[in-house]
Amino acid sequence: MPKRKRRELQHLRQEPSRRRTYQLSHASPSEIYKPGFPMNVLGDPRWFALIGVVVVVIMIVTAVFTTRGTDRGNPDAVPSPTPAATATADASPTGSPTPAPKQFEKAEQVIDAAKNTYTATFKTSKGDFTVRLFADVAPNTVNSFVFLAKQGYFDNTTFHRVVSNFVIQGGDPTATGTGGPGYQTQDEPNELRNKKGTIAMAKVSGQTQFGSQFFINLKDNPSLDFDNPSANKFYPFGEVISGMDVVEAIGKVQVGQGDRPIEPVIIQTIQITETPK
Incomplete structure (x- = not known):
């Protein structure tokens, strides 16, 4: 068989193999890259909402204590x-x-x-x-x-x-x-x-x-x-x-x-x- 023909057939045999590998893979795009802490936490809506609530509470408490009047009894x-x-x-x-x-x-x-x-x-x-x-x-x-x-x-x-x-x-x-x-x-x-x-x-x-x-x-x-x-x-x-x-x-x-x-x-x-x- 001519050399050129062998290369074309080889190429055809490889292409379906690559497609099969991609199509049969169970990896989803989100699993290809897994970010580390803290981005993995912030990426979860539930964790993001919880952290937001904690930050707001801390800001309110800080504001209360910093605006309290001086204790004149002291x-x-x-x-x-x-x-x-x-x-x-x-x-x-x-x-x-x-x-x-x-x-x-x-x-x-x-x-x-x-x-x-x-x-x-x-x-x-x-x-x-x-x-x-x-x-x-x-x-x-x-x-x-x-x-x-x-x-x-x-x-x-x-x-x-x-x-x-x-x-x-x-x-x-x-x-x-x-x-x-x-x-x-x-x-x-x-x-x-x-x-x-x-x-x-x-x-x-x-x-x-x-x-x-x-x-x-x-x-x-x-x-x-x-x-x-x-x-x-x-x-x-x-x-x-x-x-x-x-x-x-x-x-x-x-x-x-x-x-x-x-x-x-x-x-x-x-x-x-x-x-x-």
């Missing part, structure tokens, strides 16, 4: 007891604010630190407690406080801000955290610590003057002391000498927005007692 979140920190338009109910609180041009001189010692007895809706005033250390601060107390400025006001395990704050007849007597008193720097039971004047963060608002420390608060590195320094001018259990009870009342007690804690009056040295 002392570390409220480093300074400033009046501005308590002012909110939609705060929880407090005691009825004084319709037209008294205003003064300045504090009249009403104490004599050289001759007398002074105490202030707070009569409140939770009970009474007494504060010894440090007239020798902070005469101007004590004079302003005593002057306002004798004028009845604090009568029927509230502790408008209570932060558990930090401070209780009062001295604002408007019950908003922004009220004042109409004048400012300059800081009197001292080296007294903001220990539990001490009282100091509240002021706007970073300022060196104050009005009528004061706070009582519910624990030792060194972050407010004279030697703390920030500009927020608060100088005690008195200390609770009796009735600390009442102060602590006030510090445990239930509060709402702006750290305001839901049930108002009323300061009925502050009585000043002066004793000759």
Whole structure:
């Protein structure tokens, strides 16, 4: 047989063989290439949908935790007891604010630190407690406080801000955290610590003057002391000498927005007692 003819027949015998091999093969196109992880998982609609649901849940949880407001009950979140920190338009109910609180041009001189010692007895809706005033250390601060107390400025006001395990704050007849007597008193720097039971004047963060608002420390608060590195320094001018259990009870009342007690804690009056040295 001629060589050419043999090649043609050989070619014809091979072609049907190749066709048979392809037609009889049970391999489908999807099995020719098998992708590895993670493409093999993402290629399955059920796995793809499950992964999508998990991703959405993670995004929602992350968004919730990153947008949560600061916990004002945490002392570390409220480093300074400033009046501005308590002012909110939609705060929880407090005691009825004084319709037209008294205003003064300045504090009249009403104490004599050289001759007398002074105490202030707070009569409140939770009970009474007494504060010894440090007239020798902070005469101007004590004079302003005593002057306002004798004028009845604090009568029927509230502790408008209570932060558990930090401070209780009062001295604002408007019950908003922004009220004042109409004048400012300059800081009197001292080296007294903001220990539990001490009282100091509240002021706007970073300022060196104050009005009528004061706070009582519910624990030792060194972050407010004279030697703390920030500009927020608060100088005690008195200390609770009796009735600390009442102060602590006030510090445990239930509060709402702006750290305001839901049930108002009323300061009925502050009585000043002066004793000759």
